[in-house]
Amino acid sequence: MTQTKAVLLDIEGTTSSIAFVAEVLFPYAARHLASYIEAHCEEVAPILAEVPGDDKVATLLAWIAEDRKATPLKTLQGLIWAQGYADGTLQGHVYPDTPEALHRWYTAGVSIYIYSSGSIAAQKLIFGHSIAGDLTPMLSGYFDTTTGPKREAESYAKITAAMGCEAKEILFVSDMQPEVDAARAAGLGALLIDRAGGPADIHSLSEVRL
Template identity: 85%
Template sequence: MTQPKAVLLDIEGTTSSIAFVADVLFPYAAKHLERYVTANSEAVAPILADVPGENKVATLLDWMAEDRKATPLKTLQGLIWEQGYADGTLQGHVYPDTPEALHRWYTAGVAIYIYSSGSVAAQKLIFSHSVAGDLTSLLSGYFDTTTGAKREVESYAKISAAIGFDPKEILFVSDVQAEVDAARMAGLGALLIDRNGGPADIHSLAEIRL
């Protein structure tokens, strides 16, 4: 594999705990959804326009329950979480090896990007209000479902074009085999991470020396 000039990271299960998203962020958004929509009706109207049904909140809660990767839902969740981070209720979880790896790669001149199904706004919140402090200065950019689904080869081709690197110069890391496969089919280097020690290429970001 070509020496990577850029690293593209998934969040859940890769930089951060799946449990943080599932057990902290999602319940927080569900709890505050109706109140937020009511209090910010004018601002959220364009977002709700893309949500079917008469009872938009009910539809959004259903989507949340089934973890649907719908852009309107992800956008709203990000806005709700923004309030929680701002008032200190929420802090973004990152594994201890995550900030260490980010600093190491950044110092080595490697560009670091995030690609997650959570909205770009939500991604920025996790890293700007992380338990390790504000890590956003180490990151060069963010991608979400507006670029395309994470299991589609075309999404990785789009990201390569957007950041201006040849696909083979980009290393993608995810805990989902189908995403790793799609990235590889697009010509990227890709590693499967399993933080529970299961069959995978790596079990920690500390193993990636660039």
């Protein structure tokens, strides 16, 4: 049996509640979008240049509503959320078994990485300002949509190369079957998690045994 040297984790539905992102983070970004852009015109100009149309705010708000996996939106959301985390308005949700699993793997010498459609900046905020405290010291790296779509095997091949280990030495965990399929197609070990108890490989990170 191949030894697992690294764990790659999805966020929504895997380490953290989907509701937190949909019901807390997205509405927060939508409420503060226009005022943030107005207050940081020069900083966000390169990001807005990647957004089509004349009314950039309207386009971005529409993207938030439909959960568009667009890099400029994810980047801008990350900047807005950073303010909320910094002033204590926001705290990143993690399931109780998440910090426990991270600690178990970390102390066993397993490298832990995150791969989410949310920007790397946003990922660091969720784990750096989580309800369980700062979890980032246990994380070795982060990947987002700049690496590639999560449902394409090529993205996982790129991640494998970046990690510097063999695909079979990496275990990916996600709540989305197409993502699990893509990871397996790239040679990674992969588990489907369903926290609601539906058909899946596991229902908690505590079930992952390396």
